[in-house]
Amino acid sequence: MPAYTPPPLPSDDKRWKIVNGTMRKNGYARHALIETLHTVQSSFGYLDDDSIRFVARSLRVPLSQAYGVVTFYHYFSLKPPGKHTMTICSGTACYIKGTDKLIAAAELRLGIHQGETTKDGNISLTTARCVGACGRAPVVLTDGELVGQMTQAQMIEQLERWAVE
DSSP, X not given: OOOOOOOOOSSSOHHHHHHHXXXXXXXXXXXXXXXXXXXXXXXXXXXXXXXXXXXXXXHXXXXXXXXXXXXXXXXXXSSOOOSEEEEEEOSHHHHHTTHHXXXXXXXXXHTSOTTEEOTTSOEEXXXXXXXXXXXXXXXXXXXXXXXXXXXXXXXXXXXXXXXXO
């Protein structure tokens, strides 16, 4: 049986070499679907139709299976993230300390719901089940930086700073 020859990379973008490295490391095996999709998302920020098709073709999985995985897992995003991202922890400790009020205030200020990005593409609002910093609840990640004991006023101030950039 001849050795498997994967399809050519979608472009010369160096990030595709990283994705290809993940697939090659796993022998282009079907079981590497989730890991490869994670690599695409961490490299490009989201999964578009072309990237999902490329991964499915490369790993020889049905396109429906690849889309099934992408739409099932909350982590994956089919839309590009905003310039800035605010992630509010909704784990038990944070929820008890009032993140439901933080989420409501952020949604009101931004005019979007959690999981969405403002129309101008500037700010994405997400939630996480737990970020592992329960002792600092309520916790918010601002562009990946953990801020503990976040108050509503502090959060709104951060959103305002991002809005004028």
